[in-house]
Amino acid sequence: MTSPAVEVRDLVMRYGATTAVDCLSxxxxxxxxxxxxxxxxxxxxxxxxxxxxxxxxQSGTVRVLGLDPFVDAxxxxxxxGVMLQxxxxxxxxxxxEMLRHIASLHAHPLDVPSLVERLGLGSSGxxxxxxxSGGQQQxxxxxxxxxxxxxxLFLDEPTxxxxxxxxxxxxxxxxxxxxxxxTVVLTTHFMDEAEALSDVVHIVDAGQVxxxxxxxxxxxxxxRNTIRFTARPGLDMPALMAALPHGTKAExxxxxxxxxxxxxxxxxxxxxxxxxxxxxVLVDSLLVERQxxxxxxxxxxxxxxx
Amino acid sequence: xxxxxTTAATAPLDLTPRxxxxxxxxxxxxxxxxELRLLSRNGEQLLLTLVIPxxxxxxxxxxxxxxxxxxxxxxxxxxxxxLALAVLSASFTSLAIATGFERRYGVIKRLGASPLPRWGLxxxxxxxxxxxEAVQIVLLCGVGLxxxxxxxxxxxxxxxxxxxxxxxxxxxxALGLLIAGTxxxxxxxxxxxxxxxxxxxxxxxIVPLSRYPDSAQKIxxxxxxxxxxxxxxxxxxxxxxxxxxxxxxAVWALVAGLxxxxxxxxx
Numbered sequence: 001m002t003s004p005a006v007e008v009r010d011l012v013m014r015y016g017a018t019t020a021v022d023c024l025s026x027x028x029x030x031x032x033x034x035x036x037x038x039x040x041x042x043x044x045x046x047x048x049x050x051x052x053x054x055x056x057x058q059s060g061t062v063r064v065l066g067l068d069p070f071v072d073a074x075x076x077x078x079x080x081g082v083m084l085q086x087x088x089x090x091x092x093x094x095x096x097e098m099l100r101h102i103a104s105l106h107a108h109p110l111d112v113p114s115l116v117e118r119l120g121l122g123s124s125g126x127x128x129x130x131x132x133s134g135g136q137q138q139x140x141x142x143x144x145x146x147x148x149x150x151x152x153l154f155l156d157e158p159t160x161x162x163x164x165x166x167x168x169x170x171x172x173x174x175x176x177x178x179x180x181x182x183t184v185v186l187t188t189h190f191m192d193e194a195e196a197l198s199d200v201v202h203i204v205d206a207g208q209v210x211x212x213x214x215x216x217x218x219x220x221x222x223x224r225n226t227i228r229f230t231a232r233p234g235l236d237m238p239a240l241m242a243a244l245p246h247g248t249k250a251e252x253x254x255x256x257x258x259x260x261x262x263x264x265x266x267x268x269x270x271x272x273x274x275x276x277x278x279x280x281v282l283v284d285s286l287l288v289e290r291q292x293x294x295x296x297x298x299x300x301x302x303x304x305x306x
Numbered sequence: 307x308x309x310x311x312t313t314a315a316t317a318p319l320d321l322t323p324r325x326x327x328x329x330x331x332x333x334x335x336x337x338x339x340x341e342l343r344l345l346s347r348n349g350e351q352l353l354l355t356l357v358i359p360x361x362x363x364x365x366x367x368x369x370x371x372x373x374x375x376x377x378x379x380x381x382x383x384x385x386x387x388x389l390a391l392a393v394l395s396a397s398f399t400s401l402a403i404a405t406g407f408e409r410r411y412g413v414i415k416r417l418g419a420s421p422l423p424r425w426g427l428x429x430x431x432x433x434x435x436x437x438x439e440a441v442q443i444v445l446l447c448g449v450g451l452x453x454x455x456x457x458x459x460x461x462x463x464x465x466x467x468x469x470x471x472x473x474x475x476x477x478x479x480a481l482g483l484l485i486a487g488t489x490x491x492x493x494x495x496x497x498x499x500x501x502x503x504x505x506x507x508x509x510x511x512i513v514p515l516s517r518y519p520d521s522a523q524k525i526x527x528x529x530x531x532x533x534x535x536x537x538x539x540x541x542x543x544x545x546x547x548x549x550x551x552x553x554x555x556a557v558w559a560l561v562a563g564l565x566x567x568x569x570x571x572x573x
Contacts, residue, residue: 052419074423078327082419085411092344096505104336105420114317114319144416151323173321180322 003066004151005030005183006051010060013046013207020046022207023060028200033174033184035194038204039301044187045085045203048154051185060155067153078106081150083141085157091130095121095140098129099147106148119143119169134161142170146177153177155186159193171197191294195219201293202301205301219293225264227272229286230257235279244268264288328362337422337430342437351400352500354502357439359392360449361445362512367453376517382457385513386538387506389467390474392442393534394511397435397475399502402482405431406494408431414572435475457525458544466541473555474534480562481530487570513533527551530558 006028011156021043035250036044049055050062053069053076062069067076089098096116103109113288116122119139124132132140138161145153159167174184174197188194194201195215203211203218211218233256240250240260248262260272268287276283327333345351366384375383408414417427447455457463486494505511510532515523526532527550537551 054415054418075485078421079325081420082416084412084416084419087410089411090340090344090345090413091407091411093340097340097343101336101340104418105328105333105422107328108324110319110321118319138503146321148421149322149324151325175320180320182321182323 002030004028004063006034006058006185007063008047009062011047011050011057012059012063013043013050013055014058019207021050024204024208025060026202026209026212028185029184030183031178031181032199033133033178033186033197034200034202035198036185036187036202036204037189037191037194038187039189039298042301043207044204045156048156048185048187051152052080053060053077078148079151081145081148081153083153083155083158085147085160086137088141088144089129089137092128094126094128095124095132095136095143098140099143102144103147108149110147110149111149112147115143115147118173120166135163135166138162139166139170142173146173150182151213152183153185155184157188158186159188159190167193190293191297194291203297203300210300211296215293219291225261225291226289227260227264227269227286228258228289229260230284231276231281232256235281240272240275244271264290330423330426333422334426334429334433337417337426338433338437341430341434341530345434345438347401348404351404355392355395355442356423356445357444359388359395359446362391363388363449363453366512376514379454379456381450381453381455382542383514383539384512385446385455385457386542387514387535388450389443389446389471389512390511390531390535390538391506392446393439393471393474394478394502394531396438396442398478398482399498400438401435401479402486402498403495405486406489406491406498407485410491410570416540418572422464432475432479435479439471439475443467451561457542459498459546461543463541463544467538467548470534470541470547470551470555471535474530476559477530477555477562480559480566481571484562484566487566505531507531509535514539520542528554530555533558 004027006026008009008024008026011021011024012019024043026036036047038044050057051064051069053064053073056070064076069076093101096112099116099121100112103112119142121136121139121143124140125134127136127288129137129140138158142155142158144154145155155174159170164172171193174186178184178199186198198215201213201215201218202209233252235252235258237250237252237258241248244250244260245262245268248260248268250258250260252258262268328336363385366383366388405414414427418424435437447567459466482498485497489497508530510518510526515526515532515536527536533551533554537547537555540547540551
């Protein structure tokens with residue numbers, strides 16, 4: 001296994017009496033898209049900005065590409081692309097002008113007109129930054145993170161405020177970056193984004209990583225998956241449970257409607273349908289309900305508004 | 307995720323990582339050019355740094371109707387004063403407002419994440435201020451001479467001009483960054499403009515210190531505005547400014563510079 005592109009160990013960051021990050025640890029493997037998913041105020045931005053070298057860890061360690069981002073900032077900055085959560089351009093600057101400026105600070109920048117076209121920034125023309133739409137500002141911010149051809153990118157809420165088309169274009173660009181060898185770390189509070197885009201998700205709440213894994217692993221780890229079917233009333237539930245793998249539950253409730261819950265996988269489904277055949281049962285309907293990442297996220301972080 | 311074709315017809319974009327910082331000289335040039343370009347597009351800044359000083363200079367030829375500048379030809383007294391005002395507007399007010407809004411818009415933070423070193427960011431600002439001041443000095447001296455200004459002191463006075471402008475820029479620039487680096491952008495805007503107006507009216511910039519009450523003179527000659535205004539008037543008077551204005555400006559530059567380097571917040 002290669003050494004991680006980003007390694008955060010027991011990071012603690014406090015602002016006055018508030019503990020924003022509370023002993024947080026996570027790894028990011030090179031060449032992956034890693035999502036840091038969490039509700040507002042979970043500590044995502046503080047974590048990512050510490051990785052970007054904006055502040056020193058108050059406790060714990062952070063290594064980025066094997067270096068200390070605060071101490072070795074000069075060596076790291078050319079290698080790391082940063083998209084801030086908001087702002088980052090002169091209020092009077094135009095999109096292409098701003099992008100050209102950031103490009104001119106790098107040795108081998110992307111072709112600016114191509115990038116402008118790719119992200120649909122041409123339409124903003126001579127509009128100063130302060131009068132661009134939120135979506136245009138976001139796309140410019142993404143372009144500024146990408147233009148220096150970094151090997152590692154930190155994107156803080158890259159699709160916040162984007163319309164569906166721009167969101168999809170952002171996803172495409174981020175996937176492409178990963179496919180050509182870059183490492184991407186992004187924060188989001190959109191479950192579908194983490195699910196669709198990332199190889200690894202770290203769910204963060206109250207300054208800690210509370211769960212990590214691939215989106216699929218996280219979604220299934222809660223074991224709230226069920227199969228519902230309707231059939232003639234009075235099927236023999238103890239016999240069904242005996243036929244199914246250990247730990248699977250089956251019950252009839254109400255009459256004629258059945259729920260099987262447990263580790264729902266193809267084997268379980270085929271065992272179930274095989275049992276139907278032996279019992280000469282033709283089900284009227286059968287529905288596999290798998291927990292989504294969103295269910296898991298809400299399970300883990302609670303449903304209270306913050 | 308289901309992959310799908312990108313529908314927009316884009317030029318091929320090779321996203322393969324190829325990181326690296328541009329050569330330092332290229333970064334510094336780009337940063338200075340960008341600062342100047344934004345400045346030249348900003349109407350309020352141009353009004354403050356060029357239009358108002360020129361207007362004051364033109365009005366100064368009729369100054370006896372407005373304010374008594376004391377003995378001597380009005381144009382000879384007011385031209386050095388307006389040069390001092392020009393330095394204040396470029397190195398203090400304009401710099402503070404621009405930097406305050408850069409902080410507000412996250413520009414300084416964004417550039418802090420780029421390969422541009424922080425001293426490069428500062429150097430870009432200094433270069434932009436110096437270029438603006440060069441334009442101001444050429445323009446104001448030209449207008450002054452056209453209006454009948456007769457500077458004495460020759461080459462010595464010109465050298466004093468350079469020394470005093472450099473020291474004044476350092477003192478006012480450090481004070482401007484001190485405000486911009488600690489206050490919110492709106493507060494910076496208000497304070498920078500207020501200080502400009504107060505020093506213009508009563509800071510010893512344009513009206514010679516001899517026209518102020520004795521007690522006020524003692525204070526004003528220790529302010530950077532009084533030191534710069536009085537120093538420039540003395541330089542073009544032919545007599546030379548003496549040591550006091552030089553020391554006063556240097557001390558202000560040093561103290562404000564130290565405070566700024568300790569308190570400036572980049573975000």
